[in-house]
Amino acid sequence: SQKIEQNSEALNIQEGKTATLTCNYTNYSPAYLQWYRQDPGRGPVFLLLIRENEKEKRKERLKVTFDTTLKQSLFHITASQPADSATYLCALEVGNEKLTFGTGTRLTIIP
């Protein structure tokens, strides 16, 4: 069956360090992979999209990598801040299928 795993349910990182979140998938050949941020009681907010033919994408302190051989995406937040504390979701899009979300990683940046 198709599966998306975000390997840490919760991750605690010291302020100023780089937070790295992992998204692994099986049985997909996604055309796109997206990362979203969700704060408690709110809907997810789009952060970055990376295409299957792209290896890396950056936006300010955020970086996403996409390895279609390993079937893995890494999401990095550099110089992390307490305001980065949230749940981060990866989502895959395959052809004209629905966007499928992982279960999320709850990131806490410790001052």
Added chain:
Amino acid sequence: KAGVTQTPRYLIKTRGQQVTLSCSPISGHRSVSWYQQTPGQGLQFLFEYFSETQRNKGNFPGRFSGRQFSNSRSEMNVSTLELGDSALYLCASSWGGSGAGETQYFGPGTRLLVL
């Protein structure tokens, strides 16, 4: 541009009742998708509507239904509510919808509690 709005924000119902939730997408967006979010299952896709037609459907029972109007506003209905239907229901809009590599813009959600 106004964001995605959902009404009501909070709802308490009892088992066996039915409920209708509403979603107004961002102006110009033609696709509306609905998701159910629970602590145990995460974000699960319910269905997507594009130009008033259901384009994709998730693995939910027939008690869950939806529709989209000509102005792209969408409603979802859950009949014969069960305790397990307690969740945050999120809608998301985009211009082209699934398969287009587009950003999904989410609303704040409707928190449904079934007693």
